[in-house]
Amino acid sequence: MWRELVVAVVAGLFVTWLAVVAALLVVRPRGSLLKESVRLLPDLLRLLRDLAADRSQPRGVRVRLALLLGYLALPFDLVPDFLPVIGYADDVVVVVWTLRSVVRVVGLSELRRHWRGTDDGFEALRKVAGLPG
Numbered sequence: 630m631w632r633e634l635v636v637a638v639v640a641g642l643f644v645t646w647l648a649v650v651a652a653l654l655v656v657r658p659r660g661s662l663l664k665e666s667v668r669l670l671p672d673l674l675r676l677l678r679d680l681a682a683d684r685s686q687p688r689g690v691r692v693r694l695a696l697l698l699g700y701l702a703l704p705f706d707l708v709p710d711f712l713p714v715i716g717y718a719d720d721v722v723v724v725v726w727t728l729r730s731v732v733r734v735v736g737l738s739e740l741r742r743h744w745r746g747t748d749d750g751f752e753a754l755r756k757v758a759g760l761p762g
Contacts, residue, residue, distance in 0.1 A: 641701025
């Protein structure tokens with residue numbers, strides 16, 4: 630059971646990384662795509678963790694983040710992951726939708742307060758979330 634949970638969490642983190650890469654393809658921050666995507670993932674994960682742990686955040690934000698992690702940890706999906714490309718599409722859609730929802734509720738100033746990454750990474754996240762500049 631623990632082995633399956635660890636595999637599911639690692640797979641969820643990989644899917645989150647894929648979502649970040651897809652987002653970077655859309656917003657194209659300065660620098661190389663691979664370099665930026667590798668650099669943005671740890672910052673994004675720290676942001677999610679910090680937002681989920683911050684008791685001053687609305688309960689709905691913390692619940693959405695917990696549900697996102699739970700969904701990614703599930704061993705089954707709406708579309709099976711073994712199908713090439715479309716297998717991970719539902720995971721990517723859920724990750725991006727949740728991130729957009731959380732970021733819009735939290736707001737730009739609060740998001741900036743929790744962001745520990747580069748300015749380019751924050752700009753990419755801001756564009757993907759549809760927040761004003």
